[in-house]
Amino acid sequence: MTGRDEYYNRSKQEGYRARSAYKLKQLDEAAGLFAPGDVVVDLGAAPGGWLQVAAEAVGDAGSVVGVDLQRIRSLDHDNVETIRGDMTEDGTADRLRDVVGAAGADAVVSDMAPNMTGEYSVDHARSIHLARQALGVARDLLSPGGDLVVKAFDGPDLADLRADMEESFEYVRSIRPDASRDSSSEVYLVAKGYLTAPVAAGDELTVEVVDQGNEGDGIARVEGFTVFVPGAEVGDRVDVRIDDVKPRFAFAERRD
Numbered sequence: 636m637t638g639r640d641e642y643y644n645r646s647k648q649e650g651y652r653a654r655s656a657y658k659l660k661q662l663d664e665a666a667g668l669f670a671p672g673d674v675v676v677d678l679g680a681a682p683g684g685w686l687q688v689a690a691e692a693v694g695d696a697g698s699v700v701g702v703d704l705q706r707i708r709s710l711d712h713d714n715v716e717t718i719r720g721d722m723t724e725d726g727t728a729d730r731l732r733d734v735v736g737a738a739g740a741d742a743v744v745s746d747m748a749p750n751m752t753g754e755y756s757v758d759h760a761r762s763i764h765l766a767r768q769a770l771g772v773a774r775d776l777l778s779p780g781g782d783l784v785v786k787a788f789d790g791p792d793l794a795d796l797r798a799d800m801e802e803s804f805e806y807v808r809s810i811r812p813d814a815s816r817d818s819s820s821e822v823y824l825v826a827k828g829y830l831t832a833p834v835a836a837g838d839e840l841t842v843e844v845v846d847q848g849n850e851g852d853g854i855a856r857v858e859g860f861t862v863f864v865p866g867a868e869v870g871d872r873v874d875v876r877i878d879d880v881k882p883r884f885a886f887a888e889r890r891d
């Protein structure tokens with residue numbers, strides 16, 4: 636394996652710092668991660684292939700913050716900032732939070748990979764640990780509806796990681812981009828639609844209908860969060876069960 640495959644050659648021709656740039660392009664095509672103006676956090680960003688792809692996708696109105704243990708040579712893009720640090724240390728997460736600012740991020744992407752020992756169970760466990768750091772950053776920094784991408788090596792702890800991600804997002808997909816090498820056991824978990832709702836599917840509660848939606852549904856607010864209640868009118872106090880939770884609203888059904 637020389638590494639000089641189709642994607643290696645393309646990255647040289649097209650000016651990307653790493654062939655892995657094409658993995659992020661393919662993940663974006665498959666899952667719609669970036670829009671112009673977005674704020675993106677890139678963990679494990681050196682040498683900068685993903686930074687280039689994200690910077691192009693978000694454009695001048697957006698910004699990208701990259702973090703890595705290694706120094707990242709400065710890029711031609713004005714909308715990229717980098718931090719040198721270890722994402723397993725609290726101090727790095729604090730610095731990242733300061734750079735991103737109060738408005739938060741629209742996407743967190745992590746290509747972090749451990750130094751390989753060659754012992755499968757160790758490499759798997761370390762990759763899951765890094766992916767969990769990225770999940771922590773996402774929970775800290777994402778705006779409602781934001782997306783998370785994490786790399787992990789396939790193995791026994793992947794299902795638990797995915798289940799934990801599913802608790803905080805509308806849905807999670809597992810994607811293996813064509814640009815991943817055939818010999819690699821890496822997968823990318825793509826979590827869409829960060830949920831910050833104070834309610835979860837299955838919750839039972841009593842709400843007061845305070846407004847009427849365009850389609851005639853009653854609208855209740857739980858800690859300021861919108862819950863649609865079909866078949867209820869303004870002024871009703873109703874017992875409901877939460878059916879479906881989206882980043883900015885939920886649907887409930889009446890139980891009475």
Ligand SMILES: C[S@@+](CC[C@H](N)C(=O)[O-])C[C@H]1O[C@@H](n2cnc3c(N)ncnc32)[C@H](O)[C@@H]1O
Nearest residue numbers: 679681682683684685703704721722746747748
């Ligand atoms: C596969 S490379 C990333 C390639 C990058 N996506 C690109 O396109 O150029 C993985 C990176 O994760 C970084 N990394 C591993 N552990 C880290 C940690 N604890 N904190 C920050 N970066 C880490 C490594 O230094 C390495 O540069």
